[in-house]
Amino acid sequence: MNEKEIIASRIALELGDGDLVNLGIGIPTMVADYIPEGKHVTFQAENGIIGLGPLTEEETNIVNAGGMKATIKKGGAFIDTITSFTFIRGGHIDVTVLGALEVDQEGSIASWIIPGKKVPGMGGAMDLVTGAKKVIIALKHTNNGQSKVLKKCSLPLTAANQANLIVTEMAVMKVEKDGLHLMEVHPDYSIEDVIKATEADLIINDVQKMKGVN
Amino acid sequence: MKKFIKKNEFINLLKDEMTISVGGFLTNGTPEKLIDLVIESKVKDLTIICNDGGFEDKGVGRLIVNNQVKKLIASHIGTNPYVGKLMQESKIEVELVPQGTLAERIRAFGAGLGGILTPTGLQTIVENGKQVLEVKGRKYLLEEALGADLALIGGAVADDYGNLKYSQTMRNFNPVMATAAEIVVVEAVKRVSEIDPEDVITPFPFVDYILED
Numbered sequence: 001m002n003e004k005e006i007i008a009s010r011i012a013l014e015l016g017d018g019d020l021v022n023l024g025i026g027i028p029t030m031v032a033d034y035i036p037e038g039k040h041v042t043f044q045a046e047n048g049i050i051g052l053g054p055l056t057e058e059e060t061n062i063v064n065a066g067g068m069k070a071t072i073k074k075g076g077a078f079i080d081t082i083t084s085f086t087f088i089r090g091g092h093i094d095v096t097v098l099g100a101l102e103v104d105q106e107g108s109i110a111s112w113i114i115p116g117k118k119v120p121g122m123g124g125a126m127d128l129v130t131g132a133k134k135v136i137i138a139l140k141h142t143n144n145g146q147s148k149v150l151k152k153c154s155l156p157l158t159a160a161n162q163a164n165l166i167v168t169e170m171a172v173m174k175v176e177k178d179g180l181h182l183m184e185v186h187p188d189y190s191i192e193d194v195i196k197a198t199e200a201d202l203i204i205n206d207v208q209k210m211k212g213v214n
Numbered sequence: 215m216k217k218f219i220k221k222n223e224f225i226n227l228l229k230d231e232m233t234i235s236v237g238g239f240l241t242n243g244t245p246e247k248l249i250d251l252v253i254e255s256k257v258k259d260l261t262i263i264c265n266d267g268g269f270e271d272k273g274v275g276r277l278i279v280n281n282q283v284k285k286l287i288a289s290h291i292g293t294n295p296y297v298g299k300l301m302q303e304s305k306i307e308v309e310l311v312p313q314g315t316l317a318e319r320i321r322a323f324g325a326g327l328g329g330i331l332t333p334t335g336l337q338t339i340v341e342n343g344k345q346v347l348e349v350k351g352r353k354y355l356l357e358e359a360l361g362a363d364l365a366l367i368g369g370a371v372a373d374d375y376g377n378l379k380y381s382q383t384m385r386n387f388n389p390v391m392a393t394a395a396e397i398v399v400v401e402a403v404k405r406v407s408e409i410d411p412e413d414v415i416t417p418f419p420f421v422d423y424i425l426e427d
Contacts, residue, residue: 047240048385060382061243061384063383067293080386080415081387081390082317082389082390089334118298119291119301120290121310123289123290123312126335126338127313127314130334131314131333157337
């Protein structure tokens with residue numbers, strides 16, 4: 001498995017049977033490929049699908065939230081933006097998985113702007129992290145050697161204190177009231193490796209081997 | 215029966231400095247023929263309300279590339295590099311609005327409300343310049359209603375009465391934008407004689423004109 005596959009497959013284990021889940025663009029989209037057989041998860045796409053299916057090459061007016069041609073599962077529904085964000089903001093989404101530029105030990109997330117460099121916009125991300133019951137952040141642990149898991153985000157926030165779980169290729173970390181707990185470490189790394197690669201303060205109690213990876 | 219509108223009649227509705235809301239999500243459900251006509255009209259200094267900045271060769275992105283847009287109100291502009299270029303040159307004003315907030319601001323206008331209270335954007339730069347109100351112990355941003363002079367609606371299956379339903383995910387912002395503009399013009403992807411009343415998404419009184427094929 002490459003780094004992205006490790007992150008996606010680990011996050012898939014967090015999804016419960018019957019959950020309604022919104023996946024962001026990039027690594028989060030890959031989570032759908034690792035849902036264990038027998039577990040029923042319904043995916044929502046914020047542009048207006050309950051029951052998003054796989055991508056397709058066929059002619060269709062269905063797109064996913066990345067604008068790519070997609071399919072809808074049996075029993076699904078097309079909805080308008082108002083209904084879609086009623087799901088999202090109203091607490092009807094069980095889990096949202098999003099990428100981020102930075103995340104910090106207080107659960108604050110930065111994902112939509114690098115001032116003066118890149119201003120793609122927030123899209124639906126601010127509503128998703130504000131309204132979903134559980135927010136999982138999927139990101140590479142470092143960028144050019146610099147930790148992306150910080151004491152305090154330096155970039156403008158997507159939301160403050162909303163991340164619940166952070167999954168990288170190195171580790172699984174849980175945001176609690178008393179700080180950021182190191183829960184699991186990938187077998188290729190030691191706890192020391194993770195501490196060295198992390199700017200945030202990690203609380204270390206009972207650390208397990210990362211689940212769901214080979 | 216609804217009034218059908220010819221291309222030149224639609225062009226006559228357009229004026230400089232208009233605020234135009236345009237349906238679609240990354241151009242899925244965007245009325246491209248109506249955009250062709252806005253380009254043909256050469257109107258300028260428009261304020262465009264749309265989920266995103268489209269692409270340089272598709273959707274509202276074409277109006278931006280054609281330098282007809284003074285201000286863009288959208289949730290995402292990452293798919294159209296030209297918007298970023300114009301922003302750097304201070305040739306376009308861009309108001310970035312969280313997607314759910316954008317939809318609800320438009321809904322509020324269409325429903326006769328002054329605005330909405332949302333937790334989205336609290337403690338971020340979206341909060342700048344806005345009132346924070348506390349209701350039952352929770353904080354919310356006051357986001358003002360947002361309407362348009364003209365709404366351009368796409369992705370629609372239209373019947374002879376002007377009732378609409380929408381094709382697949384082309385629905386997105388179209389139904390809400392059809393409630394929140396002085397004039398609402400529809401480009402149909404398909405025409406039918408009658409939509410079952412149980413299936414109508416946008417009832418005909420919201421619709422002013424349907425573009426003739």
